[in-house]
Amino acid sequence: MGGLTMIQVTSVQCEYQHNPIGIGERQPLLSWKLEATSGQRKVNQSAYELEVASDASFHDILWQSGIIYTEQSTFVEAAGLISESCKRYYWRVRVWDGDGVVSDWSPAAFWETGKLKGETWSGKWISAPLAQLPADAEQVPLLRKTFTLRGQVKQARIYATALGLYELELNGKRVGDTYFAPGWTSYNNVLQTQTYDVTDHLTAGNNAIGAWLGNGWYKGNLAWSHQKEIYGNRLALLAELHVQYEDGGEEVIATDGSWTSAPGPIRMSEIYHGETYDASLEHPGWSTTAFSKSSDWQSVEEISQTYEVLTPQINVPVRKKETLKPVEWLTTPRGETVIDFGQNMVGWVKFSVRGTAGDEVSLKHAEVLDAEGNFYTDNLRSAKQNIRYTLKGESIETFEPRFTFQGFRFVKLEGAVSAFERDAFEAVVIHSDMEETGKFSCSNPLINQLQSNIRWGLKGNFVDVPTDCPQRDERLGWTGDAQMFIGTAVYLNNVAPFFAKWLGDLAADQRSDGAVPFVVPHVLADDSYGSAAWGDAAVIIPWTLYASYGDKRILERQYDSMKGWVSYVEAQGDQPYLWNTGFHFGDWLGLDAKSGDYIGATDRDIIASAFYAYSVKLVRKSAEVLGREEDAAHYAELERQVADAFRKEFVTPGGRLSSSTQTGHVLALMFELLDEPSERRSALRLKELLEASKHHLTTGFVGTPYISHVLSKHGMLDEAYTLLLQQDYPSWLYPVTKGATTIWEHWDGIKEDGSFWSADMNSFNHYAYGAVGDWLYRTVAGIQPEESAPGYKRFVVAPQPGGGLTFAEGELETMYGRIRSAWKLGENGVIELEVTVPPNTSAEIRLPGAAGSDVVAESGQPLESSAGLTLLKSGDGVIVEAGSGTYKFAYDFNGQPAVAIS
Template sequence: MFTVKDTRVEYQKSPVGIGTARPRLSWKLEAAERGTSQSAYEIELAEEKDFTRLIWQSGRVESSQSVLVELDFPLAESCKRYYYHVRAWNHKDELSPWSEAGYWEMGLLQSADWSADWIAAPLELLPVDAEPLPLLRKSFELSGTVKEARLYATSLGIYELELNGQRVGDSYFTPGWTSYGHTLQTQTYEVTELLAAGGNAIGAWLGNGWYKGYLGWSEQNRLYGDRLALLLELRIVYSDGKEERIVSDDSWTAAVGPIQVSEIYHGETYDARLERDGWSTAGYNEAGNGWYAVEIVQHSKEILKPQINEPVRMQEQLKPLAFIMTPKGERVLDFGQNMVGWVRFSVEGTAGTEVALLHAEVLDHEGNFYTENLRSAKQSIRYVLKGGTKETYEPRFTFQGFRYVQLIGFPEELRIEDFTGIVLHSDMEETGQFACSEPLVNQLQHNIKWGLKGNFLDVPTDCPQRDERLGWTGDAQMFIQTASYLTNVAPFFTKWLRDLEADQNDESGVPFVVPHVLKDHERSSAAWGDAAVICPWTLYVCYGDKRILAEQFDSMTAWVKYIRRQGENEFLWNTGFHFGDWLGLDAKSGDYIGATDRDLIATAFYAYSVSIVQKTAVLIGRMEEAAEYKVLYDQIVAAFRAEFVTASGRLAVPTQTAQVLVLMFGLLDEKGEQRAIAKLAELLEQSDFHLTTGFVGTPYLNHVLSAFGQNAAAYKLLLQQTYPSWLYPVTKGATTIWEHWDGIKEDGSFWSKDMNSFNHYAYGAIGDWMYRVAAGIQTTEEAPGYKRSIIAPQPGDGLDWAEGILETQYGELRSRWERAGDGVFLLEVTIPANTTALIKLPSAYNLESVTESGTRLQDSVGVLTVSQTETGVVIDAGSGSYRFEWLQEA
């Protein structure tokens, strides 16, 4: 017996308000029998959950595809809900039951679907330079019994809605941050249960957010516009079939709310004395309370798109671990974890009393509160008490990066239970787990995961605390592979890549940050701009998403064409500004850019991106272009060798990063590869097995070592505890990844105060190697998205066991190896139904000695083929759980 379970639409469970006109379905098969695969499937769509009235049937489709299956039915309609279920036939032609009914609901797809107006507080109430934030409201009457109701909304700025005094939805920072001149996302909410018979009221809070607030380190604000505005449409269907719309228009009113200051970087000031009790309920009396008629403002609706990615949501709640009195007499809470979000707190006192919370990542070497690395970001929350009773508050339109919180103005007697850290980030499904026998490496894995949590807040930011928090393209492409193990990042990066394409400049260059807000930096850098190519390709490999390649192909080709125009000849990129091996430790004193020749880095990434574009063209059927890019790739490689490789095959640039890039990207012939890996080994010996790589070289360093016979060196680097190394920050108490290898030096002093984030995910790219090599979980380009996996752990000295678990779109994929003593080696593998895996048993040189679950390997059910190779036993296996055991030879 087998079943169909965990059905999804565009990666999500029963999404409401999507904008994909031809959605794709995915499902998993569950079966006890090994070697289960799908031979066919059938899908039915209906307008009602009971499927009595079908609107489309696929019929039996002979296919093993169960992930991202595009439905071949007429384009979906705005606001409509579709129910579906799936059944499948297995390899024995046995039929499963129908899956549980799933659904998806469309958002408002076209600008013409909107009948609402953009509304804003009048300028006489809040001029464009005013800091207080507005409240908007409208009361209305229902004319019957409600069957269902949907609320569609977006804003210029960020918004939060209330309906009859209740918060609408569980999303934060809506509508999110996009390239606002090109795209503005809209959200859909099910609000049937929030409506009441008779009188009702809608209320909206508006905040500056990324739209109007400060962005970057140059005191820039109002980059997208200078007025906050709301667009809202409530569609009500009554039991008798009648429909009604309540829309944002000139019948709404506005007032100044209690939020007096709100900025992403600087925090919020909230005066509880200015609260307007009941303002979002029907019985509220506006008369004489400072409410003014709103103004209609003109703004495009052509840019409106239903939300693609998962919204930001509240994820966890952390209680402080300790209360600290610093040597300077500062009262500080320690949450024990560098986190991103805010603090919810309760306080009691007299009206007008102001309390403040300041946020910091670290204490200085004397144990005092340290904020110099925040630069101009204030990260402060100020609250003015209403008085009379205990008051509880948390911010709305700002977020902080912090572990420590300084308390100012609070009563002398503090209760630690009155403070809660609220963790916020994009609501990506957690998919990966890694653990091993070394506790420091497990803490490193923890830090990598929390680096993602802290920096994947609607866009992939570089840091969550200082006056930056921007979507740096280089950081994103360096980390996306690791991120794809930790969580399902496909919707998150799909949304971000559309902004990247929108922000490509007139010459098709890619800005340093996306969305592009550094208007005084219109240049493009190698390895940063290559995110246009590397990120969609990684999504394809990790999720099997070919559609993202088709959608981004024009952006990908535009980028390589841009590079081709830059060099002094079209096959080298040897002009312009580049970040190079950013923060490489072999940099000249006082320089952020490592010693590796920037022309070498630029041309290496040029070749790499062209190779990806060539493969992409083949996959999407652009064969003529594929042939052209193959020729271009060969020309770039030839030019690279002529420029950077001596006649004897030696790479002319003797740095760790140079050797790593040419080996990772396959830019040398066999002789050159031998010279390069030997040189890399020599450089590591000279540094006593410490890395000198920066942002460009570090993500690939251990991969190159393991791939070219230097796996022992890779483990030495992983397990190195002295500076510079991945574990050095762990030994200094880090709970997230640092921007600099020595953000805190051995003597407790800091690397710098200008650019020293303690939550900066780029160096967390080692997580990719931990999953792919240490645990041994990989997918293949030929059958991406783990349709065909490779389980090939490469154990090394220093670890007695390691385990990786990945929840793929097919189900759980697991690899766990252990040295069991007396030379016995164990490997446990779980392969999801409807997939296969190539399993490589390391150092298993005697096929007859290998057993699986206590039986002879060749007799094991589910094992398809077995072969003996020079490096070990190789097994081709179908789905199921396996336990391999053998005597490992040296």
Template sequence: MLTVTGVRCEYMKNPIGIDVRRPRISWKLKSDQRAVLQSAYRIQVAEDGRFQTIVWDSGKVQSAQSVHVELDGLEVRSRRRYHYRVMVWNRDETNSGWSDPAFWETGLLNADEWKAQWIGTPLDVIAMDSGQSPMMRKAFTVEGTVKQATIYASALGLYELEINGRRVGDYYFTPGWTSYNYRLQIQAYEVTELLRQGDNAVGALLGKGWFSGRLAWEGRRNIYGDRSALLVQLHILFEDGKEMVVMSDGSWKTAGSPVLMSEIYDGETYDARLEQPGWSSPGFEDGQWKAVEIIPHSTEILIAQENEPVRKMEEIKPIALIKTPRGETVLDMGQNMVGWLRFSVTGEAGHEAVIHHAEVLDQEGNFYTDNLRSAKQEIRYIAKGGEKVTFEPHFTFHGFRYVRLTGFDEQVDLDDFTGIVLHSDMAPAGSFRCSDALVNQLQHNIEWGMKGNFLDVPTDCPQRDERLGWTGDAQMFIRTAAFLKNVAPFFTKWLRDLKTDQTGDGGVPHVIPHILNDKAHSSAAWGDASVICPWTLYLIYGDKRILEEQYDSMKAWVSYIRNQGDNEFLWNTGFHYGDWLGLDSKPDTYVGATDKDFIATAFYLYSVSLLRKTAAVLNKADDVRIYGELYRNIQAAFTEEFVTPSGRMSVPTQTAQVLALMFGLLDGKAKERAIGKLAELIEESSYHLTTGFVGTPYLNHVLSANGLHDVACKLLFREDYPSWLYQVKKGATTVWEHWDGIKEDGSFWSNRMNSFNHYAYGAIGDWLYRCIAGIDTDEEEAGYKRIIIRPQPPEGLTWAEGRLETMYGEIRCYWKKLQQGNMEMQAAVPPNTTAEIWLPGARPETATESGQSLEQSAGITKIESRETGIVLNAGSGEYRFLW
């Protein structure tokens, strides 16, 4: 049985409002047979769900491609729903039949289709320096039976929409954070079910958000503008074919709201006494409301929603009520989370209930907020009197595990409180589990670190006065992130902002979107995100379009480096973060001991190597030659500068050896000496790491790839400081910024920069999935078209399992150590892929698959003996090996 499943358009299931003019279709195959490969496909596109009006038909195409198939020649039009279905054939010419139909819907593809105007609240209603959020409304009449209604919306700031008293959609923090001066997202919502015949009303609540709220530690405001504004266009199609458009214009009215302040860092103040029931419903008396003001602003910068929106993803109930030594009442949510608290409260009119958020308690067990710096993380609710009310904030989010309550009933009912977890709604991808409970908790912490920091942009931390899209953190973690979630749309959007914010000479800002000063750009390992991230997306998803889109940006970054200093093959000038937070740093500094010029030149070569590979993928032969030559020149210059004639590197740190080995900077004797030096340095530190942000993501990979897998595993299983499991033993539920964020005695490393939800060191997850679980992709056939399953079982684990949902389907590898040194391994290879499967320590004469010899096993096409075991070539299917 062969069927087509999981059809998607641009990674998404039934998206609406997209502006992709050359949409791509992907699908997965399902079969109960082994070694299934697609030989041909057919795609049909229709304007109706019954496929009676076909507008595009590929015909039968002889091709194995099932990922990112571009619909060449289809001319899409604005505001049209296109239905599509897929049929495939395998090598035996077996036909799958048509897939279940799916659709995509285009939005407003041209700027001149926007007839709506930007509207804001006059300053005599809400003063410029006020934090109050404005409300806006418009009443309108619907005459006729509605067939379909879609509303398109954006804002300068953040917005929430309501129609007839009901919330529109389940997106939060819309329109998201982009490089607002050049790119501003539109959201599209189908609202057919919210409309009714006769009187209707649409309402909006606006917040400052990233647009005009306080951002970064310098206390800056109004970075993109000082006036919140709304843009709305509602298209209503009637059954009789007529259309009606309701849009933001001068006919709307506005007033102040109960939201007196709502800021990303500081929280929200809400005065329920100012509520106006029914304000977004028809029949509301708005005679006291004022006319809106038209705000001049471009519609040329508008783009459709590019990544998954932020949604409410989970709910968490508090696990304990604590009375601290200071006498404060504190909730323990049991998990360091990001989002907000939904709570119920009673009180007389004017009574204030206040909650504060914190990640940890101090060594005495008191509520601790010093590491938040100037971020208040405060919710202040002013009651209107009457019955118990349940409240959630609007335009703020917090990073927290603990919640301090003030102004609540003396007898606190835990049922009155629920933690709402918010993050970008990325599709789940992979999982890892093993026989060690502490390593499983580490995996949990890595995943929750990602949840907390992937809120529309990849932030460094979610709690203090920062929460910025640091480029270095993003490139260090992107491969790990791709094992946990489908991050393709998320990073595609972020990379488009990176390209937009890149300086004229190719420099890359430290944070994206760029909101720091003009000099805050182009540190090695941070700016290299412009090359590393697109290449990683290509490796994981086989997405050539992201390489095509970012290629000029990637080239510009390499050109920027080449133009620095007086030697085009070394990078020895400019500002660099170095091996940030390396443990071999000098006292009172954040920068590790590894020479910054060394790090900069190493990443220079790495980016050039990836750019050369990208040029090859895109068939740019001249660039392959140019960057190949540049690579060799950098390698030679590096050797002359940093390697002695006897092969010893002049920088004797763990990070230096790691980078040189990871990036292929050394050959022959120099490489062997670096491997030995790295082993020596780790042994000298009693099998602890001293690496910081730059060296840590690659450390275990380098050890495992160079005959020191046992050393890598010793690092993983260390439980004392500094180690990954030290944090776990100290009760961490996310990954920390510092190895000793909490010291052995319970005191803190620092209050200046001490996040307890900082995903960078979670990059160890990449090694867990690729080396311990053994799931990887072949660069020559990227996107897991050609899979490598090569687990390396360590001492200390009796079993491990990794799962990964790819563009082709799920890959699984489970291994278990049996008695007397025997092994069991189960592997799953999705249809339309092939795999190279390694059986460590196995011998052909004793290994079996599903009870048969390897030679008799269906799906296995090649068996090769190695010193380390057996290597098999296999087609799709599920396999069970014993040896």
């Protein structure tokens, strides 16, 4: 029946990836998308059939599902199939539509397991001998080994990890395209391993393997108090090369005492401070068989280190994603030579020089210039962000760093500046290689720039962990920043694997009493635990991921951590069901703070108790999803008691909130903690507070992510748009008018006169206030998940035009396919709304401003006769149910017959 199919399977994924190698799941989850081949509407899957085989031709079937009658097409488990380590599995799927027509089989896809957790390693942990490089040495070691392969290679894999960072080479070529492996985890609890396909790197006969090691997060400088060696003081490598020969034989070459090491040309490498590289110390050809070892090379030492924490990589790796060329070469008033790359970004500069052996050149990195146009680095605090390169004196020498990254837009050149090849500079943008899923644009160019700034904030701060900033001596996984931004992040990129790994570290670093550290991985003081809105990341992020992707396993794996956090909070208050003790960051950087204080004016007890109520609600919902009936009942009662206690403590009998701040009212309304009369009064009071501030924000980190949602939900859409469109301080667009290309930490990081808010804490790439991106997608474009059908199996499209915008468009690539919502207003008063609903999903579409179904046209037809639609509500506000397909609505806001969209 293949020639008659009206549906086909596309974009098959295993663990969110296409044909992944090195995964750590014994029972991986499989997903696929559907495509209607003839453009028909309301296409749904009615059944699927899966096959798993050991070969791409499916002659050796390992597992079959049979025909399973269900619409499920995401996160399907091959029930009963248990994957083995270091093995490839091929799989395919076919589906039936609602009419019983079967698709063709999907093309063969595969997954390949890594060295699974608990497996025995033949490799030994090896390190440069201390006599060669003492533990406190800054110089980076090189490790190498030669070996002989007895025949033609059919397949080869390397399984590797390190204490510190590592890069591998085989026969003179770099292995893989990932950076900063093995990533930053709670190293004492979790250390990720990577898998590399190196079949094409090897040849029969003699071969050579080499490795660079760098301090990274494991051994290097972390945080502002100059801590080093938090996890250990020796860099080490663990690796196994598994070779399968064409004749069926196998061989393993592993790290052991037969390897040798030597000091490399990187004299210093630090995440914060940069790299110092002396090209005269290179060992040309050191990772090839032609290399002739000198006396610099000594036998490595095998060291004692656990294997129990090893697990295959969970998250997507860091990769080079794009390059930027200079937009301008500047000579500053001080006479500095500065390159402007036009975009605040994260990565490094690749450059070429020519000159005399021993000449040194330097690249220093900064985000901004000062008011006079000079190079400015005070806001980096102790982070040096300096690349120093000593020439070996060859014709042209090209360099880029290995184990460091910088946050910058501007680069100052020092040293033998005349040696630089002007045309040979490019900025290399790096970040975790997450699939870009969201797009947003509108008729206002300032908002479009804001959206770009939000996206670049994610790029720069999602380098293996969700950091607060990427440039100064901090760059830590602040829990509060992450939970404030998660609602926007899930629109911009597929962040599920990224956060799944980080949440595992959160749970690993969580105290036995349930307290969550301020930063994850935890590297601060022992008492840096348990702040409201920060620790609530343990609950808010897993729930947001579940709602956005529909992967119930995220809740299953984090459920104990979620419960642990709520139990910790429950034990804190000195009054039942309130949290009114301990240290809290409060409404961090709230503009209503007292002079010289970072914490806003909203009572911290209100903030803590409000987030307590919200986390209890989400744990209750999670228990319901997971079928934990007793837990669900317990948390439902706790939710009721906390909300009651909140009202008794913080709401007067007349319905007035005790903390008369924007943030206080926003949280009470957002988390639905008020009864109906108090809710009405609080919404009115919030409007009054906005009028008193001339429609400007006074919120900080806690209130800002929610204020726009609260306003539009409570009938104040105009006020929400007014806030969005403000261009003077404080506002989202003020930094845009000052030339910002990322989100600032402070609303006035650069003041009107060009001076700076401060040198102490003034990042120009700090994504927290970019949380307004969530509102742009949900309200302006109108794309919203529906809680009862997570992962956009069913969703709502409800755009709310306003703010003088004449058009807006949002797209979101979900696990089912692409959702699109695009509206535009014509001069004749007609609104046109185009909505795309992916196959195997449905949407509730709320037509803004439609006076009745009789005045709405869809694709040139009366609404009632439109295929794929069901009218749910007419009259004042038209709502339709839509199956898959693309729909084009047109109608007049005044209730007149609409001009059809062609």
